[in-house]
Amino acid sequence: MKEVLQLIELDEIKDALVGTCGVSGISTEQRKRLTIAVELVSNPSIIFMDEPTTGLDARAAVAVMRVVKNIVSTKRTVVCTIHQPSIDIFEAFNEIILMKRGGQIIYSGELGQNSCNLIEYFEGIPGVSKIKENYNPATWMLEVTNPSVEAELGVDFAHLYKESHLYQRNKKLVNELRVPTQGLEELHFTTHFSQNRWEQFKTCLWKQHLSYWRNPTYNLGRLILAMVHLWQKVDKDQDLFNIMGSVYVFTISIGASNLLSILPIVTSQRTIMYRERFAGMYPSKAHSLAQVIIEIPYIFLEATLFLIISYPAVNLYESAYKVSWYFYDIFCTLLNYKYMGMAIASLSSTYQMASICGSFCITVVNLFSGFLIPQPMLPKWWVWFYWIIPTSWTLRGLITSQYGDINREIIAFGKRKTITAFLKSHYGFKHEDMLLTAILLLAYPIFFASIFTFFTAKLNFQRR
Template sequence: MKQGGEEIYVGPLGKHGCHLIEYFEAVKGVSKIKGGYNPATWMLEVTTTSQEAALGVSFPEIYKNSELYRRNKTMIEELGKPAPGSKDLYFPAQYSKSFVIQCMACLWKQHWSYWRNPPYTLVRLFFTTFIALMLGSMFWGLGSKTSNSQDLFNAMGSMYGAVLFLGVQNAGSVQPVVDIERTVFYRERAAGMYSAMAYAFAQVAIEIPHIFIQAVIYGVIVYSMIGFQWTVAKFFWYLFFMYFTLLYFTFYGMMAVGVTPNQHIASIVSSAFYAIWNLFSGFIIPRPSIPIWWRWYYWACPVAWTLYGLVVSQFGDITELISTGEKHETVQQFLLDYFGFKHSFLGVVASMMVVFTVLFAFIFAFSIKVFNFQRR
């Protein structure tokens, strides 16, 4: 083909390009090929636009008026006619394998992709361990102190710091990984290898065990160093809320990439929401102190639900008296008066953590299926 997509030769090459050479040497004015010269190089040289102008010919027109062109058209017409008794091709599904097989194949591929990416997996665990040791040493033994309101603020501060440090780090670190994987997905989906939902399932599922390990490492270190009450229920609740917090932050980072063209725009968009979540988390300004016209966003802020669950699960059932400066009241009553936290609301808080996690994962899967930011 010449520049512009016009055909100048369609046919067999022959041994050492003999048929190709014979065809072009038959054109009046074309120089003969020299002995030992590369036929492909020679063909490109003799069919350039400047050579056409010098010879006063048009190679596309020569081909369209040639016997070779007529033979090709006849062959196409013959091959285009179905054989007697033949049936049209029919495929029961778009993909050769079932959705479950596609999910398993994509999950296996993602497993090896993460295994071969230690800068992402191991560095995240190292950062988690470092933050756990730093916060544990900074708030050493404060989890068992409930003599005054400041002790509760300090314990809540350890939870608040961990949520922001680890959550934002998880969301930010997963974005370049998802951005690269999405580029590969575009190519493989175009080849009909698997569906968008299978890829999204694998990308979400592969993070679940990795984040579980991360939550366990952080939970065991911090829970023991800060000295929260060692009961099975409270330790479980602490791990539960930290695990789902890291999950929804990670899925939020994936979702931000899914709805934007690239990781750079995703990081800008997601950073704006981190600041808003920080403001409405209930730590800087408790929910009862937030103006009524903005209080609705407190309930839409996932970080607020995390802090609600962490604080209430650890201190919401304590009936010991504490000093609040002006009076003495139980820890349970102080949390209700100052933060609006109820221990009886713990089940709803746990459910909302699951809802946010599933919601962000669903939006990521939906965006992968609907949006296509591929540049051709």
């Protein structure tokens, strides 16, 4: 690790946080070098780089290419794609492959001192203008091989290359290298990854732990939001509707904030996962399971804080049985919203798209939760939606666990009824359904976590 840091010239900032690109942390040029360093840790013999100097100014580009030359000095091969480089960057390469539009090769070979081999080859083609003194060979090369120049000269540079001695020499070299050495066994790997599944999962879980621990804005934000929403006490003589309304608003508010807050986390970490999965570090399943599990202790803490503040604030029953049910409902509901957001993010190509879909889902679960329109009053063609909405089971569990077994009489709509009878007739809540409610409250987070894991592995939103 120390050798890699020195090689990439990052040893002076080894303890700095990477941060968010364009917002905080290290610079863009340092991020480029860090990306190269991550690949070097596995000690590869060949490294592929896609436009390593893109988006950098001249000074930063030179710094990156200096690092690339340091890597080459360690007997590693570096293959880069690059567009319109400066003369300093261009002459840092030993060999180049120049392709015209369509992917046809028009030059492949060594550059030579001050690009002499390249210049000699193209100047040897009749009609090609000579390079000016102190002119960038890369710029000249692109100018003289332009399609308009081909049309003007009536030549095909790809065809000329295939008829050249350079092509014949390269072809001969390829034919020699493609023949395996006698006596060598065929290359075979017993496993796809260097570590077993358990080690992959532990590594991803530890990485997620560090990522969450170093993101106080995300973690403290949701805890503070829980306290802000819940310090809204009502009078002690509140009726059942006020209690239901308080519990409902509290749950929807904190749930929606959990759903929306996870979207940028998942979409940003997904980009890193794509690169590391491609490099063969771990499968997407290890990443997904780690991200699912790392949320559990934070959700547990959030649910505990929610319970401590909301339970006395709404003046619910002081019973260990009812407190336990209340905590279980809140814990499963927060998990459900969090994993629902992760599932939405796994199905969306960008954070913006995920945010739109998340807002729509919040509206739908709010509308069909059974509070604004009780289940018995829903149209028959929409009542099925009520039964599949997780929020409806949250409200059912919270209210039924507190009041579903209370036979005290109240006045509801001008009639005297027991609380149990009123909940059953007006909302369709039955205390005997608590076991089913508990099972479904746990099943929904598992369902959404499974969707997140599956589609993270199956869908790829990379734009390259």
